[in-house]
Amino acid sequence: ASDPFCATLGIEVVDLSPGRARAELRVTEDLLNFHGTPHGGAIYSLADAAFAAASNSRGETALALETNISYLDADGVGETLTATAEETHLAGKTAEYEVDVVDGNGDRVATFRGRVYRPE
């Protein structure tokens, strides 16, 4: 309810604790690209949602500065993808999070890393 974009795509944050988050997305037809595989934007958005949840989990605002993603193996329609974000650094005004995205078999689909700025 609190994140319209995630609701639009069907991304759900299923677990959240300080510095950690897990999000899920079921790959439906409307998330495909013109190759007929899940759009990179959909996979990225799932990873980014886990990153955003984890980085804002401490009650202070965190703003994304930089992210990067590696696309590994493709996966198909009907698959549920899971993104797990973990805080790997927190110091001063910035923090770093690593996110891996796996398919239903636990095979890695993508690796993501993000850095946030914490204005307060």
Next chain:
Amino acid sequence: ASDPFCATLGIEVVDLSPGRARAELRVTEDLLNFHGTPHGGAIYSLADAAFAAASNSRGETALALETNISYLDADGVGETLTATAEETHLAGKTAEYEVDVVDGNGDRVATFRGRVYRPE
């Protein structure tokens, strides 16, 4: 019609030539995050759509390997964002594309770079 994910978000490829593409997205309420600003996944998806269009513009399949994005200034609801992708390298099995995303005033919202693998 050919890209269900872009249709889902409202991303439109408005210009396409060999090695170049331009895509647009109007920021609506359902693209916001819990801060009330456009979700990083929405901005990324726009950049990625321009990247995908440009990298597949030569009639050969191109698969995204790695991308990265810098988030610069935020922008608001109602704004139309424009992503322009340009091929900066094409050799052998890979190619590189740079994408900038600007708002209605031409101010840069994000910078993106992507690398593709061309299997053929």
Next chain:
Amino acid sequence: ASDPFCATLGIEVVDLSPGRARAELRVTEDLLNFHGTPHGGAIYSLADAAFAAASNSRGETALALETNISYLDADGVGETLTATAEETHLAGKTAEYEVDVVDGNGDRVATFRGRVYRPE
């Protein structure tokens, strides 16, 4: 003289103005990797030196947060590589720089982007 690491590798900042810098490096035998081509660390260090010069060119300290590099065409011993850094964004506490590295023929060898934090 002021940057021992650049002196160690032979990197020279040849041009500097607010938000811009150009650096050069001649590829010698001691910069090669075990494949016999210039080490990625040498090419990166050249790009990073241009980035550091440009981002500190305004008289305020800038600290590197995140960088990324694409390796494009390889080049050989004896070649002089040139890295040109340009400020693509400057707002609040951060700034973004794009750097391209070209060989003696002007062919692009690498593309680099970096983001800095400005504590003051």
Next chain:
Amino acid sequence: ASDPFCATLGIEVVDLSPGRARAELRVTEDLLNFHGTPHGGAIYSLADAAFAAASNSRGETALALETNISYLDADGVGETLTATAEETHLAGKTAEYEVDVVDGNGDRVATFRGRVYRPE
């Protein structure tokens, strides 16, 4: 002996097995930048050396396509930095490696990820 660049900087690969490598670098005066802290290029080069060793550890040539690095806490002269590279994906023509760099206390100094192309 086999890698002139690593010898130039004092980087040593201290452990190597299929898909993994560990490299060390003692921070000396000639690796500093104009701020008096270790140059980003030196930290990157250490991570890149571990990445190169790990990705070429299987007896097939691997060429770096894309890398990225997050700079976290700075460290000082006299410190020995250790970079550990681990293969997180290997499929078809590409592979992915994650590298963390820690100081003598085990505190993380930088996080690096790289993707290679394997031509054979």
